[in-house]
Amino acid sequence: MNRYDLLAQRGQDEVERLVNVGKLEYQHSYRLAKTAFQSTINESINTLADNPEIHNLIETQGVGLANEVIEETRERSVTADNFIDDILRALLRRPLRSELPPPPVEMQEKAIKIKVTK
Amino acid sequence: MDIEDNKRIKFRPNLSGHYAGFVSRLIAFTVDLLILSIVIMFLTWFVPTSISMMQLRPDELIGRHFPYISNFFELIYQSFTNLGTTWGIFGIISIILYYSLFVSFAGQTPGKALLGLRIVPISGQKISFNRAMFRYLLYYLSALPLGLGFIWILIDDRRMAWHDKIARTYVLYAWEARPDEQFLVKVISTMEESRKKLKEVTSKKSKGTETDQIK
Numbered sequence: 001m002n003r004y005d006l007l008a009q010r011g012q013d014e015v016e017r018l019v020n021v022g023k024l025e026y027q028h029s030y031r032l033a034k035t036a037f038q039s040t041i042n043e044s045i046n047t048l049a050d051n052p053e054i055h056n057l058i059e060t061q062g063v064g065l066a067n068e069v070i071e072e073t074r075e076r077s078v079t080a081d082n083f084i085d086d087i088l089r090a091l092l093r094r095p096l097r098s099e100l101p102p103p104p105v106e107m108q109e110k111a112i113k114i115k116v117t118k
Numbered sequence: 119m120d121i122e123d124n125k126r127i128k129f130r131p132n133l134s135g136h137y138a139g140f141v142s143r144l145i146a147f148t149v150d151l152l153i154l155s156i157v158i159m160f161l162t163w164f165v166p167t168s169i170s171m172m173q174l175r176p177d178e179l180i181g182r183h184f185p186y187i188s189n190f191f192e193l194i195y196q197s198f199t200n201l202g203t204t205w206g207i208f209g210i211i212s213i214i215l216y217y218s219l220f221v222s223f224a225g226q227t228p229g230k231a232l233l234g235l236r237i238v239p240i241s242g243q244k245i246s247f248n249r250a251m252f253r254y255l256l257y258y259l260s261a262l263p264l265g266l267g268f269i270w271i272l273i274d275d276r277r278m279a280w281h282d283k284i285a286r287t288y289v290l291y292a293w294e295a296r297p298d299e300q301f302l303v304k305v306i307s308t309m310e311e312s313r314k315k316l317k318e319v320t321s322k323k324s325k326g327t328e329t330d331q332i333k
Binding site: 074077108 | 135288301
């Protein structure tokens with residue numbers, strides 16, 4: 001083996017060493033980043049879970065949203081009730097719902113469980 | 119903007135305590151059906167699974183002491199571990215109990231409570247368990263002639279279905295029933311648009327046939 005080959009061999013070894021170091025460092029950095037990321041996420045989740053203000057906010061927002069959805073459904077169903085009723089009554093040539101008398105006041109009171117003003 | 123909103127709210131009719139309509143009642147019924155189906159599905163899975171997991175054999179246990187009735191308990195055990203029979207038993211019992219208990223205690227089922235409806239007897243007295251059960255069984259009468267008994271809500275002046283008429287009950291809005299005007303405007307505008315489109319299409323077609331005839 002001449003001097004040139006020895007030099008090339010040394011260079012090759014050095015390159016291989018550097019490649020191996022790079023591979024190891026990549027694995028280390030990946031593990032480090034993963035650990036840091038996980039700990040940060042866990043910490044932030046714990047902070048959010050322990051914070052009473054956030055608890056309160058989620059509760060009120062959830063209840064508010066549910067109430068809004070229920071109210072909207074009720075309003076739309078009442079609209080649909082009247083709309084279909086009016087169309088059908090017009091087709092059957094019956095008096096419109098608005099022209100008909102409402103239920104007796106006692107019944108209304110029973111339904112809403114409060115006093116109705118006449 | 120605020121003044122307009124106030125005006126709109128002021129003129130919105132409050133139908134609180136009035137007869138509840140078909141759509142509200144249909145949605146409430148659907149909600150009840152959904153709740154019931156979830157409960158029944160859970161029960162039909164839970165009961166046979168728990169019996170087979172715990173390896174409970176009441177027939178063997180009782181059969182040792184009372185051999186003459188062990189066959190009866192074996193039959194019960196087999197029925198409870200059989201999905202079809204359990205479905206039948208729990209289904210029927212839970213549906214009847216669901217409607218009768220909720221109506222007799224609160225005057226409304228969870229579905230009706232969600233939609234803000236309440237069942238009020240014409241007599242003014244509190245609705246009893248038996249009457250609530252009777253009213254529920256009358257649902258089948260309303261459903262029998264292709265649901266005509268339910269559709270009767272649309273025709274009747276007091277929005278009473280057949281089961282309401284026989285059980286002598288009203289179904290009334292138990293909340294400040296306000297119609298959503300914006301939704302109504304949307305529905306009417308979409309209907310008008312579709313009507314216009316239909317007119318355009320028919321006029322184009324008629325023009326096309328006229329030109330064909332001239333040619």
